[in-house]
Amino acid sequence: HILRAIGRAxxxxxxxxxGEFGTVRDLAIAVNLAERHVGRQLRLAYLAPEVLKRxxxxxDAIAIxxxxxxxxxxxPWAEQAKAAFDDAEQGDA
Known part of the structure; x- marks a missing residue:
């Protein structure tokens, strides 16, 4: 599920x-989804390489x-893995 969302992002x-879309709103209209949802998912395209590797x-994909x-x-990339995976581990405890 998460990997599919990253690929879509x-x-x-x-x-x-x-240049196919000028704004997130234009993209959201084209894919028939809410602008807020598209904007949130689009951020997944900016994850650090370390996070993607994990x-x-x-x-780790199961816990996040x-x-x-x-x-x-x-x-910042240097902080992403710690924030993502430490939070997920604390949620499991």
Whole structure:
């Protein structure tokens, strides 16, 4: 589920960078989703490489939510993994 959302976010990011859509609102209308939802998911395209590696190569994807990842994407890359995975581990305790 999370990996699919990240893939969709990257696709949307490429389309926006190519100029297909000028705003998140234009994109949301085109994909028939709420602007807020599209904006939140679009942030997943800006996750740090370390976070992506842990999600694809480890078991961390099970313990983390899409919303938590989206919030972490706003942080500097150096802080994202700690924020994402430490929070997920504390939620399991």
């Amino acid at each position: 990257w696709s949307w990011r490429r389309r926006m960078e190519a 999600l694809t190569c480890g078991r 939510t899409e919303i938590n990842l989206s919030n972490c994407a706003a942080l």
